[in-house]
Amino acid sequence: MKKIVIIGGGIAGLSAGIFAQKNGFESIIVEKHHTLGGECTGWDRQGYHIDGCIHWFVGTKEGTPIHDLWTTVGALDGVEIYHPESFMAVEHDGVTVNFYRDLDRLKSSWLGISPEDKEEIEEFCSDIKRLHSFSVPAGKPLDLMNPIEKIKYIFSMKDVGPIMQKYGKISVTELAKKFKHPALREAIASFMPEGDYGAISVLFPLGTFTSGQSSIPKGGSKALAKRMVERYLSLGGTVEASCEVVEADIKGGTVKGIKCTNGKRFEADYFIAACDAKVLYEKLLKGRYPDLEFEKRYNNPDTYPLASNIYIGIGYEGEMNDVPRTLKFPVETVDINQNQKPIEHLQMTHYGYEPNFAPEGHTVITFAINQFEPELDAWEALIKDKEAYAKEKMRIGEAVIDAMETRFPNKKGKLKLLDVATPQTYVRYCNAYRGAFMGFWPTISGKSLNHTGRIKGLDNMLLSGQWLQPPGGLPVAVITGKDTIMRICKKEKQQFVTS
Incomplete structure (x- = not known):
């Protein structure tokens, strides 16, 4: 029986481990943290549970390939799905713009706000609807398809292709400017920060949401990851937690073993780096096996931006039944x-909608503030002064509570700060480069990356995870974990087993 060592116990690593076991390999997941799941996580503070990952989850619609994959890895077993009525609500100058799940309701509500934008609204909704026939592909990766399979794949993209071309050539800002009403412009522009970000970043999330392909698994991110861990262990997989890999032992183009900070060493026939790509190439491989595609992206952050966030958890002594699940409201100071x-x-x-996330009658609330290159630099510098870093976290948390009390005066005195995570939190716990929670963000000037995970010069190590395909995230992680085992099976000349 061939052995596979998987570096990293996030969603990609767990997916790879599950399919390794299903396909007759002996596998072990070696994870830095004491808890598996990577960035698909949550944590408890002062009697509340802060969900640190899932804002919407692609793959909740039964009968789609990505749903079948999530079910196979145990992520959705016996799980109730919560279907929020709106993706997000955005307030602007007394007007609330709702991105409703019901596309007809979305169109009707927007026409009620701005009848003069009728043509733009109808075109926008029509293009979103064209994406309803699209399902995230979760079968064979392109490099393993035969010619007939590639033709079928291309044909399956016939509806989404024109939309990708249309909205891949304009920025979110340009899309927003097509609308006359300032509230509609603001709502669309708020999807992404000002810059070169492609408008497809607006269309795709709304396409999956309004088609019912993305919703929220009850129980949250940490529970989802835990179900995958249980599935992996039930198949005979092994976990070595609190064990950070720091170096690969390489001889003659073959990885012989990996070394960990605690002195442990693991040997295997294959090694899967289901970890951060920067960590792999620079830390584990010591820069000896560079990848030009990744180097180009790391060296051009304007064209290939990375983002992290400040994540604030707040406890509220009350319920929020009259407020949309996700609300974006303006602040001034x-x-x-x-x-x-x-x-x-x-x-x-x-x-x-998660009563177990807070004491009875209370609600947990989170705020996510995206951080880009300038701020990521600042956080890297600030953490060197632990006292200043802690003070800045507290200041930000208090500022957010003040802003919330300004927007919701009836909640004044009923809010308490639970926790503030920063980009450096993701670095500390997940070894995420610059604290990135996704892959490279899509821009008009950037070229989409579709990487096989193969490492030039090494014959038995592959990269897996969200860095291989844009825009990253959980679907890419679970798919590429599976794909990596498919590639190993092909090399071993054995049939890949899905279930």
């Missing part, structure tokens, strides 16, 4: 920067 400018909105998500 919050001293928190994004792309070197003070933020103009705060995005709030409440978990009123």
Whole structure:
């Protein structure tokens, strides 16, 4: 029986481990943290549970390939799905713009706000609807398809292809400017920060949401990852937690073993790096096996931006039944920067649909504030002064509570700060380069990366995870974990087993 060592116990690593076991390999997952799941996680503070990952989850629609994959790895076994009525609500100058799940309701509500935008609204909704026939492909990766399979794949993209071309050539800002009403412009523009970000970043999430392909698994991110861990262990997999890999032992183009900070060493026939790509190439491989495609992206952050976030958890002594699950509201005096400018909105998500996340009658609330290159530099410098770093976290948390009390005066005195995570939190716990929670963000000038995970010069190590395909995230992680085992099976000349 061939042995596979998997470096990293996030969603990609767990997916790889599950399919390794299903296909007759002996596998072990070696994980830095004491808890598996990577960035698909959550944590408890003061009697509340802060969900640190899932804002919407692609793969909740039965009968789609990605749903079947999530079911196979145990992520959705016996799980109730919560279907919020809106993806997000955005407030602007007394007007609330809702991105409803029901596309007809979305169109009707927008026409009620701005009849003069009828043509633009109808075109926008029609293009979203064209994406309803698209399902995230979760079968063979392109490099393993035969010619007939490639033709079928291309044909399956016939509806989404024109939409990708249309919206891949304009920015989110340009899309927003097509609308006359300032509230509609603001709502669309708020999807991404000002810059070169492609408008397809607006269309795809709304396409999966309004088609029912993305919703929220009850129980949250940590519980989802735990179900995958249980599935992996039930198949005979092994876990070595609290064990950070620091070096690969390489001889003659073959990885012989890996070394960990605690002195442990693991040997195998194959090694899967289901970890951060930067960590793999620079730390584990010591820069000896560079990848030009990744280097180009790391060296051009304007064209291939990375993002992390400040994540604030707040406990509220009350319920939020009359507030949309995710609400973006304007702020005027919050001293928190994004792309070197003070933020103009705060995005709030409440978990009123998760009664076990808070004491009875209470609600846990999170705020996510994206951070880009300038701010990531600042956080890297600030953490060197632990006292200053802690003070800045507290200042930000208090500023967000002040802003929330300004927007919701009836909640004054009923809010308490639970925790503040920063980009450096993701670095500390997940070894995420610059704290990135996704892959490279899609821009108009950037070229989409579709990487096989193969490492030039090494014959038995592959990269897996969200860095291989844009935009990253959980679907890419679970798919590439599977794909990596498919590639190993092909090399071993054995049939890949799905279930």
